[in-house]
Amino acid sequence: MNGIESRRKAVRKALKTKGIDAFFVGSLRNIRYLTGFTGSSAFVLLTRERGLFFTDFRYQEQAAEEVGHYEIEIERGKRIDVLRTLAKKLGIQRLGFETSLSFEFYSALKRLPVDLVPVRDLVEDLRKRKDDQEIGTIRTAAERAERAFLSIKPRIRVGAREREIALRLEEQLKKEGCRTIPFDIIIASGRNAAMPHAKPTDKKIEKGDFVIIDWGGEAEGYYSDMTRTLLMAGDSLSEKIRIYAIVNEAREKALRAVKTGAKTRDVDRAAREVIRGAGYGEYFGHGTGHGVGLEVHETPRVSWVRSEGITPGMVFTIEPGIYLPGLGGVRIEDMVAVRKDTAELLTSLGRDLEIIGS
Amino acid sequence: MNGIESRRKAVRKALKTKGIDAFFVGSLRNIRYLTGFTGSSAFVLLTRERGLFFTDFRYQEQAAEEVGHYEIEIERGKRIDVLRTLAKKLGIQRLGFETSLSFEFYSALKRLPVDLVPVRDLVEDLRKRKDDQEIGTIRTAAERAERAFLSIKPRIRVGAREREIALRLEEQLKKEGCRTIPFDIIIASGRNAAMPHAKPTDKKIEKGDFVIIDWGGEAEGYYSDMTRTLLMAGDSLSEKIRIYAIVNEAREKALRAVKTGAKTRDVDRAAREVIRGAGYGEYFGHGTGHGVGLEVHETPRVSWVRSEGITPGMVFTIEPGIYLPGLGGVRIEDMVAVRKDTAELLTSLGRDLEIIGS
Numbered sequence: 022m023n024g025i026e027s028r029r030k031a032v033r034k035a036l037k038t039k040g041i042d043a044f045f046v047g048s049l050r051n052i053r054y055l056t057g058f059t060g061s062s063a064f065v066l067l068t069r070e071r072g073l074f075f076t077d078f079r080y081q082e083q084a085a086e087e088v089g090h091y092e093i094e095i096e097r098g099k100r101i102d103v104l105r106t107l108a109k110k111l112g113i114q115r116l117g118f119e120t121s122l123s124f125e126f127y128s129a130l131k132r133l134p135v136d137l138v139p140v141r142d143l144v145e146d147l148r149k150r151k152d153d154q155e156i157g158t159i160r161t162a163a164e165r166a167e168r169a170f171l172s173i174k175p176r177i178r179v180g181a182r183e184r185e186i187a188l189r190l191e192e193q194l195k196k197e198g199c200r201t202i203p204f205d206i207i208i209a210s211g212r213n214a215a216m217p218h219a220k221p222t223d224k225k226i227e228k229g230d231f232v233i234i235d236w237g238g239e240a241e242g243y244y245s246d247m248t249r250t251l252l253m254a255g256d257s258l259s260e261k262i263r264i265y266a267i268v269n270e271a272r273e274k275a276l277r278a279v280k281t282g283a284k285t286r287d288v289d290r291a292a293r294e295v296i297r298g299a300g301y302g303e304y305f306g307h308g309t310g311h312g313v314g315l316e317v318h319e320t321p322r323v324s325w326v327r328s329e330g331i332t333p334g335m336v337f338t339i340e341p342g343i344y345l346p347g348l349g350g351v352r353i354e355d356m357v358a359v360r361k362d363t364a365e366l367l368t369s370l371g372r373d374l375e376i377i378g379s
Numbered sequence: 380m381n382g383i384e385s386r387r388k389a390v391r392k393a394l395k396t397k398g399i400d401a402f403f404v405g406s407l408r409n410i411r412y413l414t415g416f417t418g419s420s421a422f423v424l425l426t427r428e429r430g431l432f433f434t435d436f437r438y439q440e441q442a443a444e445e446v447g448h449y450e451i452e453i454e455r456g457k458r459i460d461v462l463r464t465l466a467k468k469l470g471i472q473r474l475g476f477e478t479s480l481s482f483e484f485y486s487a488l489k490r491l492p493v494d495l496v497p498v499r500d501l502v503e504d505l506r507k508r509k510d511d512q513e514i515g516t517i518r519t520a521a522e523r524a525e526r527a528f529l530s531i532k533p534r535i536r537v538g539a540r541e542r543e544i545a546l547r548l549e550e551q552l553k554k555e556g557c558r559t560i561p562f563d564i565i566i567a568s569g570r571n572a573a574m575p576h577a578k579p580t581d582k583k584i585e586k587g588d589f590v591i592i593d594w595g596g597e598a599e600g601y602y603s604d605m606t607r608t609l610l611m612a613g614d615s616l617s618e619k620i621r622i623y624a625i626v627n628e629a630r631e632k633a634l635r636a637v638k639t640g641a642k643t644r645d646v647d648r649a650a651r652e653v654i655r656g657a658g659y660g661e662y663f664g665h666g667t668g669h670g671v672g673l674e675v676h677e678t679p680r681v682s683w684v685r686s687e688g689i690t691p692g693m694v695f696t697i698e699p700g701i702y703l704p705g706l707g708g709v710r711i712e713d714m715v716a717v718r719k720d721t722a723e724l725l726t727s728l729g730r731d732l733e734i735i736g737s
Contacts, residue, residue, distance in 0.1 A: 060576060078664030079575035082704070099684065124485045124497060125478035139482060188553050195546050200578070205559065217437035218418060220558070306436025326457065346440065 024152060025090050028055055031147055032067055041117040041138050043068040045104065045130075048121055050315045051144040053242060056088045064100065065091070068111060075103065101129040108135050119144070142320070149312060149320055150334035155243065156358045156367075159313065159336055162199070163245035163356060163367045166238030169193035170249070170370070177234070179226050179253055179378055183208040186234075187221040194238055203244040203317040207235035214250070214349035217307055217342060228378075229255025231349040237317060244317045246338055247368045248354035254379035261351075264301070264343050265374045268351045271295035271341035272372065275309055275323075279331065279339070279357050279364035285321050286328035292341040293325070301343045304350075310338040313356060335359040336367070382510060383448050386413055389505055390425055399475040399496050401426040403462065403488075406479055408673045409502040411600060414446045422458065423449070426469060433461065459487040466493050477502070500678070507670060507678055508692035513601065514716045514725075517671065517694055520557070521603035521714060521725045524596030527551035528607070528728065535592070537584050537611055537736060541566040544592075545579040552596055561602035561675040565593035572608070572707035575665055575700060586736075587613025589623075589707040595675060602675040604696055605726045606712030612737035619709075622659070622701050623732045626709045629653035629699035630730065633667055633681075637689065637697070637715050637722035643679050644686035650699040651683070659701045662708075668696040671714060693717040694725070 032055065036044055046065040052058055052074075055065060060080040066073040074091035076084045084093050096103055108116065117140040118130060130137055151159070173189045187206045194202055209219035211230040219233075226232055235248040250268075252261055275292035289309040296305045308324025313336055321329050323337055340354030356367040390413070394402055404423040410416055410432075413423055418438040424431040432449035434442045442451050454461055466474065475498040476488060488495055509517070531547045545564045552560055567577035569588040577591075584590055593606040608626075610619055633650035647667040654663045666682025671694055679687050681695055698712030714725040 059578075081664075082574045083576065118482070120481065120483035120486070122482045123478065124476070124480045124482055125499065127482045127485075128478070128497070139486070141483065188550075191553070192546075192550055195549070201563065216440045218441065220417075306439075 024154060025055070025057055028147060029067065029072055029090065032143065033069055035140075035143050036067065036069055036117065039117065039138060039140070040115060041140070042115050043108075043111065043113045044117040044140060044143070046119060046144065047126070048119055048144070051119065051148075053315060054144060054148055056091055058084060058088050059242060060084070060087075062096075064096070066104075066107060068113070071111075073107070101126075101133075104130070105133055108133055117143075145320055148314055150332060151314060151336050151358070152334065155314065156334075156336060156365075158240050158243045159245055159356070159358070160367050161240040162238040162243050163247065163369075164238075165194065165197035165199055165240060166236060166245050166247060167368065167370050169197050169199075169238065170234065170236065177226070177232055177251055177377065179228055179230075181226050183210055183213070183221040183224050183226070190234075190236055194236070197238065199239040201239050203237040203239060203246060207233060207248075209233045209235075209350075210253075211349055212347060214351075215344045215346050217344055217350070217352065226253060227255075228253055229258060229261070231261060231351055232377075233350060233352055235352065235354065242315055244313055244315075245356060245367065246313050246317055246354065247356060247370070248340055248352045249370060249372075250351045250353060252374060252376050254376050258376070260348070262374065264345070265351050267296060267299045267301060268341050268343055268353055269372055269374070271305075272339055272353045272355065275339045275341060276355065276357065276364065276366075279359060281331055281333055281359060281361055283331050284328045285323045285331060285337075286325060288323050288331075288339070289325050292339070296341060296343060301345075304343045304345055305341060306344070307342070310340055310354075312337045331359055333359050333361045382512060383413070383415060386505060387425065387430055387448065390501065391427055393498075393501050394425065394427055394475065397475065397496065397498070398473060399498070400473050401466075401469065401471045402475040402498060402501075404477060404502065405484070406477055406502070409477065409506075411673060412502060412506055414449055416442060416446050417600060418442070418445075420454075422454070424462075424465060426471070429469075431465070459484075459491075462488070463491055466491055475501075503678055506672055508690065509672060509694050509716070510692065513672065514692070514694060514723075516598050516601045517603060517714070517716070518725050519598040520596040520601050521605065521727075522596075523552065523555035523557055523598060524594060524603050524605060525726065525728050527555050527557075527596065528592065528594065535584070535590055535609055535735065537586055537588075539584050541568055541571070541579040541582050541584070548592075548594055552594070555596065557597040559597050561595040561597060561604060565591060565606075567591045567593075567708075568611075569707055570705060572709075573702045573704050575702055575708070575710065584611060585613075586611055587616060587619070589619060589709055591708060591710055593710065593712065600673055602671055602673075603714060603725065604671050604675055604712065605714060605728070606698055606710045607728060607730075608709045608711060610732060610734045612734050616734070618706070620732065622703070623709050625654060625657045625659060626699050626701055626711055627730055627732070629663075630697055630711045630713065633697045633699060634713065634715065634722065634724075637717060639689055639691055639717060639719055641689050642686045643681045643689060643695075644683060646681050646689075646697070647683050650697070654699060654701060659703075662701045662703055663699060664702070665700070668698055670695045689717055691717050691719045
């Protein structure tokens with residue numbers, strides 16, 4: 022049984038448990054996961070027996086190529102009218118819907134002669150448990166990202182502009198085969214590195230700057246996400262070297278906390294305790310990590326806000342950081358895949374401090 | 380009064396009319412429009428007197444730079460808890476929310492001790508009426524796109540691969556100053572051009588191929604979107620030349636139908652009648668156009684499904700097409716800005732059939 026079939030089977034089983042006749046899926050990521058479709062307009066209706074896939078005319082040929090295991094139909098007219106007709110034809114009494122659906126479409130659904138059942142994270146929870154093939158694809162996305170970085174790394178030197186480096190890195194990611202870029206690349210140097218989500222500017226890299234590089238790759242719709250921080254040679258580097266060592270230790274401790282049966286909050290705490298203990302707690306304002314897959318930010322969150330059990334197949338980032346206004350910042354981000362007995366690193370570039378131009 | 384101030388004033392006026400004490404804005408595009416913030420985590424709470432802007436720690440510095448006219452606060456803990464505290468502190472009784480909000484967050488809002496008021500398209504309707512500055516920015520986005528295209532156009536020739544052309548065009552868009560690319564560029568040749576949303580493949584362009592190029596630019600967060608179709612020299616081009624002429628006439632007729640006071644459906648009909656009249660009606664399966672601004676697809680839709688009055692400040696595409704399985708397809712897409720008495724073209728590249736290599 023291939024991935025698509027087993028995913029559909031898992032959804033069906035859940036429908037039965039919840040006493041739902043049909044499940045309306047509108048999230049494009051979930052549709053991609055359930056059907057293989059990569060276009061931008063579709064919905065899926067899964068009943069206990071049938072799998073109906075609807076897309077509009079523009080994607081007719083693409084759907085025929087990509088979508089197996091589903092009855093492919095072309096969506097004509099308003100979606101709510103298509104659903105009304107289907108509900109009648111298929112005798113749907115209890116209709117499940119994703120809670121990520123907009124209030125607006127929910128309001129339209131309420132007017133159908135069916136009982137509505139909110140379904141939270143059914144497909145998202147399946148997506149959290151990646152199979153070997155998915156983990157392999159994410160590894161490919163990470164390898165592409167690392168090769169692209171290594172090829173442009175010599176450009177990261179005093180005098181180079183952040184934006185130019187970002188452009189080159191993006192170009193190289195495409196050359197490596199990434200069809201899309203998961204998020205705008207961050208190249209943040211000097212004071213800019215104090216902003217965890219800085220956009221590349223025309224600023225030139227200067228002596229003594231930290232340079233944060235946060236980028237990701239793609240393979241078959243799956244993403245990777247990683248960060249390295251380089252230090253430019255210069256004067257008075259001692260605090261910077263110290264901060265780097267603290268973040269790197271936090272990363273190491275968090276990684277060691279990743280294991281089946283532990284909690285995501287434990288991983289966050291492991292990183293946070295190192296940084297707090299060194300007196301920089303208030304300068305690490307974001308969570309320690311997040312799930313990565315068909316979305317570059319997906320469940321689980323690895324933070325103090327929510328916690329959940331770590332299970333095999335989860336893929337997430339470990340990315341502690343310290344950001345000091347005026348001085349700059351450090352973030353080191355790796356990706357791990359949780360296996361039954363181990364945590365497998367999907368990123369391989371070194372994490373030791375590199376001082377460029379020394 | 381600058382754009383941000385007048386937008387906030389317009390929202391306030393609507394709140395008063397609707398008897399709403401405060402309006403919760405979660406859509407990032409709407410937040411950008413109302414505040415200038417370009418990051419990816421924020422919400423806005425507009426009361427009749429105050430404008431509160433919340434973002435998380437990562438965007439603290441960025442918000443300070445980008446967001447004027449609002450009280451900037453850092454969001455700590457769960458959003459729903461922050462809102463509960465605010466509702467109490469500000470004495471909010473009737474809370475408006477965008478209908479694009481997820482069912483999930485709506486369910487959380489329902490537990491607050493306030494009356495909820497769904498607000499549909501309030502900010503979206505403001506966004507539809509672009510001011511001169513916005514139209515100028517969109518024009519810049521279109522100019523960048525056109526310059527990028529002209530610089531890579533010599534690469535579009537027999538033997539070139541679709542994907543390579545797409546890569547070069549994207550690179551050139553970035554060089555022109557586009558920080559993001561509004562959508563994956565379409566380079567579709569030969570049979571691939573029969574798919575309105577084809578992704579670039581490793582296919583080489585062949586003699587007699589139609590090549591559809593659908594791409595867009597960006598400037599300050601505003602997008603442009605256009606399409607040209609080139610024909611490669613070859614044998615038996617007569618049907619292709621005929622189809623091109625039909626689509627081009629449809630485009631011309633639709634453009635002439637754009638005027639203040641007309642309906643969007645009239646514009647769609649003008650294009651559709653030409654294509655139907657020529658016997659290709661069933662091969663033009665998509666709408667004639669869509670609004671473009673902070674999103675590359677926004678209201679108004681220009682199609683047969685919905686209709687609305689055309690008003691000054693609207694910016695939308697005109698993009699009829701004919702797609703023949705096996706043979707290929709043609710789409711020609713321009714952008715217009717509606718002015719009080721005229722329709723101003725924002726795209727300027729020629730639309731006459733170009734036969735490459737003849």
